Amino acid sequence: MSADNTLGIGELAARAGTTVKTVRFYSDQGLLPEATRSSGGHRRYGPEALSRLRTIRSLRSLGVPVPEIGRVLDSGDSLEAVVARRLDDLGTELAALRWREAALRALHEGTPDLLADRLELIGAVSVPPSTSALAHYWRRLLPVRLSARLRSAVTEAAVPQPPADPTPDQVLAFARLHALATDATDHCLTSHRPATAVHPDLLYDGLYEAYQLVEAALRADRAPGPGEALDCYAAAHARASGTRDGPAFRHALTVRLAAADHPVMARYWALAGELTPGLTLGAADLWLREALTVSTAAG
Numbered sequence: 080m081s082a083d084n085t086l087g088i089g090e091l092a093a094r095a096g097t098t099v100k101t102v103r104f105y106s107d108q109g110l111l112p113e114a115t116r117s118s119g120g121h122r123r124y125g126p127e128a129l130s131r132l133r134t135i136r137s138l139r140s141l142g143v144p145v146p147e148i149g150r151v152l153d154s155g156d157s158l159e160a161v162v163a164r165r166l167d168d169l170g171t172e173l174a175a176l177r178w179r180e181a182a183l184r185a186l187h188e189g190t191p192d193l194l195a196d197r198l199e200l201i202g203a204v205s206v207p208p209s210t211s212a213l214a215h216y217w218r219r220l221l222p223v224r225l226s227a228r229l230r231s232a233v234t235e236a237a238v239p240q241p242p243a244d245p246t247p248d249q250v251l252a253f254a255r256l257h258a259l260a261t262d263a264t265d266h267c268l269t270s271h272r273p274a275t276a277v278h279p280d281l282l283y284d285g286l287y288e289a290y291q292l293v294e295a296a297l298r299a300d301r302a303p304g305p306g307e308a309l310d311c312y313a314a315a316h317a318r319a320s321g322t323r324d325g326p327a328f329r330h331a332l333t334v335r336l337a338a339a340d341h342p343v344m345a346r347y348w349a350l351a352g353e354l355t356p357g358l359t360l361g362a363a364d365l366w367l368r369e370a371l372t373v374s375t376a377a378g
Contacts, residue, residue, distance in 0.1 A: 147165075181247050188247055239354040
């Protein structure tokens with residue numbers, strides 16, 4: 080160190096265990112201010128530069144971007160906040176890597192004649208995958224007069240989240256689900272949209288309660304049939320239609336639901352089931368429709 084307690088760029092680099100090129104880069108980025116210049120125009124740094132340079136290198140080794148390091152050093156941004164953001168970013172990066180690995184395995188494990196189709200299908204999905212197309216699909220599918228509260232609740236329950244550590248089959252299932260939602264035209268939606276009830280809020284509130292009862296029935300290992308879940312389901316349809324539940328209504332409801340069944344929705348729920356560890360709304364509804372069929376047949 081010179082008489083004025085400054086360090087030359089070479090000495091600073093040597094003490095920090097790095098290169099002159101690295102020190103010059105951080106100086107040019109504004110992270111390592113010069114204290115002065117020598118008479119020959121060479122950079123000189125104050126005694127605090129060594130500690131600052133070590134901090135910069137430590138943060139860079141953890142992948143913290145240069146602009147964020149600048150905020151830590153000069154703008155009062157806390158180190159804890161920067162570390163927390165980096166953890167969030169790293170989680171996103173790891174999720175993307177896991178998705179890419181499973182996607183590549185899905186391509187690698189397929190037969191050559193399927194490769195081009197699978198590549199196009201998987202390539203249409205962002206990485207990490209977004210569920211925005213599925214949410215948009217449900218917002219278009221649900222009744223217009225449904226309240227914002229229920230529209231949001233149904234959409235959240237109906238849209239499966241991509242697994243954090245997907246298998247190749249799950250990558251394909253999500254990609255097919257994404258394609259189904261993206262390709263749905265207004266005409267297609269009309270063809271498989273559930274019949275609009277007179278009071279849609281009454282219907283969907285009742286269905287939500289019935290689906291919860293199905294979960295309880297499945298935990299008790301009960302097969303589809305008469306019971307509290309079915310009574311709740313039938314009552315919801317009756318209230319929404321402005322009529323009363325009863326044998327005649329249940330028979331008519333069985334016929335109406337069978338006629339309204341659509342292969343697109345069946346495919347949606349089959350694919351969603353590959354992504355959801357628990358009970359999907361579609362699986363709960365299928366259980367209840369089977370219970371309704373069993374009940375009316377027995378009656």
